[in-house]
Amino acid sequence: MTLTATKFTPKVMLSAPRRSPGVPSPSGKLALYTVSSYSFDSHKKSSQIRALDIDSGESVSVVEESGASEPVWLGDDEVLYLKSGDNGSTTLVVRHLKPDTSSYEAGSVKGPISNVKVKKLSNSTIAFACSALTTPDGKLYNPETEKKPQSSAKVYTSLFARHWDAWNSENTSSLFYGVLEQKDGKYSLRDNALTHALAGTKLSSPVPPFGGTGDFDIGPAGLVFVAKDPELNAAIYTKTDLYFIPLETFTESNPPAPQIVKTPGLEGYSNSPVFSSCGRKVAFTRMRSNQYESDKPRLLVVPDITNPDRTEEFYATKDGHGGWDARPDSILWSHDDAKLYVTAEHHARTLIFELPSTPSKATSLPTPISTPDGSVFSFYLLPSSTSTPTQNANPNNLFVTTTSLIDNSCYSITSPSTSTFTIISSASKQGKSFGLTRSSLDTITFRGAGGDYDVHALVVRPSTFSKNDGKKYPLCMLIHGGPQGAWQDSWSTRWNPAVFAEQGYVVVCPNPTGSTGCGMALEDGIRGEWGGRPYNDLVRCFEWVVENMPEVDGNRAVALGASYGGYMINWIQGHPLGRKFKALVCHDGVFSTLNQWSTEELFFPIHDFEGTLYENREGYEKWDPARFVGEWATPQLIIHSELDYRLPVTEGLAAFNVLQAKKVPSKLLMFPDENHWVLKHENSLVWHREVLGWINKYSGIEDEQKLAEKVEGLKV
Template identity: 30%
Template sequence: MKMKNLLKTSIMAIAVVAASGAANAETPVIGKQHPTITNRLMTPEVLWSFGRVGGVQISPDKTKVLYSVSYYSITENKGNSELFVMNTDGSDKKQITKTATREAAAKWMKDGQHIAFLSSETGSMQLWTMKADGSERKQITDVKDGINDFALSPDETKLLFVADVKYGESTVDKYPDLPKSSGIIVTDLMYKHWDEWTKTVPHPFVADIKEGKIANIIDILNGEPYESPMKPFGGIEQLAWSPDGKTVAYTCRKKTGKEYALSTNSDIYFYTLSTGKTENKTQGMMGYDQNPTFSPDGKWLAWESMERDGYEADKNRLFVMNLQTGEKTDLSANFDQNSGSLIWTPDSKSIYFVSCWHAVTQIYRADIASKKIVQITKGDHDYSFVAPIKDKLIGVKHSLSKPDEIYAINPKTGVETEISFENKEILSQLDMGKVEERWITTTDNKQMLTWVVYPPNFDKNKKYPTLLFCEGGPQSTVSQFWSYRWNLQLMAANGYIVVAPNRRGLPSFGKEWLEQISGDYGGQNMKDYFSAIDALAKEPYVNKDKLGCVGASYGGFSVYWLAGHHEKRFKAFLAHDGMFNLPQQYLETEEMWFVNWDLGGAYWDKANAIAQRSYANSPHLFVDKWDTPILVIHGEKDYRILASQGMAAFNAAILRGVPAEMLIFPDENHWVLQPQNGILWQRTFYSWLDKWLK
C-alpha cells in the first residue's frame, strides 16, 4: 500500500528481469531499443523502450563509474540487464556485458581492475568476477537456489551474502505421504506478504573466500525465523561491513506471526565474526531502524531511524552513533524532512544524503561536528543516489519528463552535468508537455502544491479533457517522479491535462501536513482533491464537462470514495488496486500495523471514535450514489489489497447499472511488471478514458 520511495518500484521491476533466468544459445539478447517516433509523442511502446539506469558504483580510485541498464522486449515479454563502465566525466563509455542472462548487483573490487557481480548464467543467481573490461568471467559461488545480493569484506577475504532459507513447517513436512498436495496450513499471521506465501525468509551469510571459491559458510541468523534484509523491499543496503572487516551490521525485525504483523520495530545488530556474538545497537528505539553504514575511519555508524512503532510513514531521521562511547545523535532533529541514501565523505566528517522538500528531492550534506545540514542541488527533479568522488559528486536523478540518468555535480555550486545519456536518442524524438508548479488554496486556507502537466503543443485557445491524478501511499509524495506505468507525460501525450495535487498526508511539506491524513481518510485530503480540480476547471482551456479521475492503491481508494461524493464533477473514473471495503480490508491485508495506525484500529472497536470515523467513510457504503462510468484494475497476486476489493467494486457498479469494465491480472501483484501486461494496462487505460472523455 505504501511506497516510501521510488526505489521500491525499481526493485519490484527487477523481478521481471530476474525471471529470464538462464538462457540457451538460441535465446535472443535483449539490449538497447531504438524506436522510431514519427509524431514526437510518447506511446506505451516507447515508454517500455527506455533503458533503466541503476546500480551505480564508484571505482576505488574515484575515476570510473560502473552501472547497469535494464532493457525490455515487448515481444519476448521480459527484460535483461547489462553492465557499463565510463569515466566520471562520461567519457570512454563501454558496455562490458552482452548476454542473454542477467547481470546484476555489480561492485568494484579493491584493485579497481576487477568487478564482482551476480549472474544467472548457470540457472540461478551466483557470484562471479570478471575484469573491468568484461573478460575472464569466473564463477565464485554455487549456493543452492542462488543468492539475492552480496558485499565483499574490505580485504576481500570474506563474502557477506543474502540467501533464502526455509520458514516454518510445510504441509509436506507434516504429511510426507502427500507430496503433491498444494494446501498450505496456516496457524499465525504473516502467512502471506506482498505477492508471495511466506515459505522462506532471507538470511545473511558469511563465508571465507579461498582460491576463488567460498568455504566455511555461516548463517548469521542460524536457527532464527527472522528476515534480514526485511521483506518486501530490503536489499544489501540493510547490511554493512565494518572497515576492519571484523563486524557485520544488519537490519532485522526479530518478530514473527502476529507480533510481526503488528510492529515496525526493527533494529540494527552487530555480529562479531571472531566470537559469533550478536549485539542490538538500537535497543529501545521503537520504529524502523535500518540501512546502517560505517564511517571510513570506523568510528561512527550512521543509519535511518523512525521514532514510533507501527507508523511506517514516520519521519526518516538521520542518526549517528559514536562507536567508542555508544552515544547516539539525531543529526536531523531540526530538519523537518526525511533522510535517505546515506553515504559518508572520505574524511568521515560528513554524510551526503537525499531528501524531498516541496515535492522535489535534492542532495544534502550533514556535518557531524556542527550538526549543520546544507542543501547542495536545486531544481525540479528527484535525486535517488549520491556518492562523493574527489572534487565532485556523482548522482542519479529523474523528473516528470525524464527517466534516470547519471550526473556529475559540483558540491559547492550544485551545478549538474549529465554524463550517462542512456536515453538521449529516444528523448530527442519526443516532445514533452510543460510541467507547471501551482499553489492552490485549500478549503482550510492553506497552500497546496499541485503539478499541472499540459499536452505537448498545448494551445490555450483549445479545451482539453483533464485528469485528476490521485496519489497512493497514502503518504507518498507527488514529486518529480518518473513512472513506467503512471507516467504523467504519457497521459499528456494522449491529449489530457493532468492535475496532480500534493494533498494532505504527503511528505515534504512538514509533519503537520503529513500526519493529518491518519484516521481521516474521507476528510480533508478529499477536500484537497476537490480544491485542485475545481481550481483548474475554471481555466478556459479545461473542458469542465470532460473531467476524469484516476489513481492506484490509496489513489484507488480515493477514486472509489470520490465516485460516491463528486456531485457530478467527473465523467469517468479509473481505480487500480484500490481499497473498496475498509472493514474487509482490515482483515484481508497482511501488515496490520498499517491499518491499525491509518484507520485507527479494528472496526469492531465501537468505543474507538477514530476507527469508527474511518469505517464510516468506507467507499462501499456510498455505492448508492455511484452514477459515473468506472474502470477497475487489479492483480490477483496483490496480497496487500486483495483482488476481492476490486471485484466487489466492479460487481457493485454493474449491479447498480453503472457502466463498468474490469481488467484482472492473475499473475501481477500491486504493480504491473511484465511488458505485455504493461502494454495491455496502458491500452485499456486510454481506451476507457477516451471513450468517456473524448
C-alpha cells in the same frame, strides 16, 4: 541500447532501455551499471552489464549473457557478478575489463543469493556479504533441490499468513558472509563457502517484502543490519532494530551473537545503516512509533559501533518531534567523516542535504545541494585522491543518479562545496529521445481545505501545447497511493503523467493531505480523515484548476487513482466531485474500509483508522465508500490483480458488481499473475491500452483522434 521516438506512447515507454544507478570504480574513472530493454516484436527481454567512461560519457559492454546480475567492483578494472547456474546454484564470476581477457569463476553457492556487498580488507582480501533464504534449520534454501510436499495445504498459527504477493513459508531471509582471496592474479571464495551470519538468532534480514542492500552494510569491523523484533507480531508492529556483528577477518565460522543498538524513545522502523569511511561509526535512521510505517525517520549516529549502547540523534527536541521537518532516507559519509550527505523528499523532489556528522555541530537545518532536474535515485562518493577533467579537486564530489518526469536515467557529478553539477550521461537525452521537454512541466499551489496550509500539484501538458492557440484540453487528475506518498518529479513506467499528457490531456497530480515531502503536519493530517481533508483538498484542486487554467476543459475531466488513490476514486464516485468527471479509473482500490482487515500489514489500518476494527468500528465506517454506492453514477473502469494480498481482488469485484447491478457503464480488467503493481511488460501494455481507451472514450479524445486520422487519410 538507445531508442528515439517522435511521440511518447506506452509502447515507447515500456520498450525504452532501463538503466540501474551508476556505481563509480575505485579510481572514479568508470561507472558500472546494468541496462535492460524489452522487445514487443520478439517478446523478449535483453540485458547487459556496462561500464561508463565518466569523462567522455561513452560506455562499453562488460557482460552480455543470460542470468548475469548484481555487478560490483573488486578493483579498478575487475568486476564480480552473479550468474544463475544449474539446479538453482549461483556462480560468482569475475570479469577483467582489460582487452583480450576472459572471465573466470571465483566460487559457487548451492542456492540463489542476492544483494551483494563487498569491502576491501587488504590488498589481497575482500569481504563478501549477501542475502539468501534459509530453511528453519538455518541451511541455504534452494527451491530447485528442495523436496516437494505431497499436499498443497498451508497451516498457520501466527501472522503473517501471506505478505504482499506470496503466502509465507517457514523459510526466512538471512545474511551470509565470506572472503574473496586473490592468488596468482585471481580471486576465489575462500573454502568455496559462506557463513550464515544469523544462524540460531531468530532474526531475519533483509526485512521482507522490499528489503535489500539498504538493510545492511559491511565494514572492516563487521556487519550492521536491521531486523524485525522477533518477540513482536510483524503484522501488527513496525519495530525493526539495528544490530551489529563484530567480525575481524570475515573468516569466522561461528559469528558472535548480534548486538542490538539502543535508541531510547525510538521504537519504529530502523533503516539505511551505513559505516563511516573509517569504519568505526555508523549512521542510520529510526522512527519513533512502532505502529506507523510512515512516521518521520530520525537521523542518528553511533559514535563507536563497538559500543552500541550509545547513539546520538540529529536535531532532537525535548518534545520528541525533532527539529528537522523532513524524512531523511539514504546516507553517505564524507571521506574524512566530518560530513553526512542525506537524501530527503522536498516538495515533489528527492534532494541531497549536507550536514555535519556530529549532532552537536548540526546547529542549523541543512539545505539541499544542487542536482539535475528531477529526483535523486542514488549517489556515491567519488575518490578524493584523483580527479578527472570532468571532476574538480573537491574531495567530496558525488556521482549521482537522478530521474525526472521526462528523463528515465541521468548520471551527473555533483560538487557539494560549490553546489554545482555536470551531467555525464542521460539515457533519454533529457527527454529528447521521447519527444519530451521541461517546458511541458509546471507546478501549481492552492489553499488546502483546512485553510491554514498550501497544497502543491505537478502539472504536465502535451508536448504540442501552446498557450497562444486558445485550445482547451480535458483535465486528467491523477490521485496517488500511499496515502502517505507523493507525486514526484521522477520517472515511472507504471503511472507516468507524460503518457496521459501525450494523449491530449492537461495532467494535474495533486499532493493533498497525507502526502509526503511537504512537512509532517500535512502527512499526519490524514489519520482519521481518509475521506475528509484529502477529498476536500481534491475538490479545491479541481475548482482552482478550472478557475485559473484557461487551457483546461473542466467539462471533459477524468480522474484515475491506484491503491489509496483507488480508494479515493470510489469515495469520489459516491460524492459530488464524482459528478464533475466524465470517467473514473480505480486500480487496486478499497471498496469497503470494513474489509481493511483482509490486508496483511495490519499496523497500517490500526494507525490510519485510529484503532482496531473491534475497538473503533465507527472510525472505519465513517470513511467507507460502500456506504455511498447508491450515488455511484459515473462510468468507471476497475482494475485488480489476484496476487494483490495488500488489497484482495474481492475489493475490485465488489465495486464492479455494484456498478454492473446499477447499470453504470463499467469494465473490469483483471490480472491473475500480478500483485499490487502491474510489472510484466505485456500486461503493462494491455493496462495502458485499456486505461487510455476508457478515459479517451468519455473525454472526447477518442473522437478527436478518429477525426485526425480521417483528415490525415484524406491528405494521403
